Amino acid sequence: MCVMISAPPAAAPALARGLVAQRLAACVQTLPMTAHYRWRDQIESDEEVLLLCKSPRSRLPALQDWVRAEHPYELPQITALPVEGGLPDYLDWVRAECRPEDQPDEQAEAQSGPATP
16 A cells, blocks of 8 residues: 655654554655645645655554554544555565564565574
8 A cells, every 4th residue: 555644844754764663554655735725614725745654554553552642733634545566575585574573474484484493
């Protein structure tokens, strides 16, 4: 999936690094932007950073929970778009990098054979 999150410029680097450190995203790209929106009956404009997060669908609930806990906004933008295709090796890498710490790497296990006690 490609998950889009908007954040204030001061918070974006910590959010991006945290998402990768927590294995919720394999990669986060950051792009500066200006957001124009309605909030509490007012039209607002703010400089923001768009975080483009590459993550498997299976990690979306955990990613959303983590962002809600860490994001400075009361109601952060978290929207997810499906990835319909891509370089298979890249998509495999995204899945592997977002594997929870306590889950074995299926590819490494398949190449090396079953783990021995």
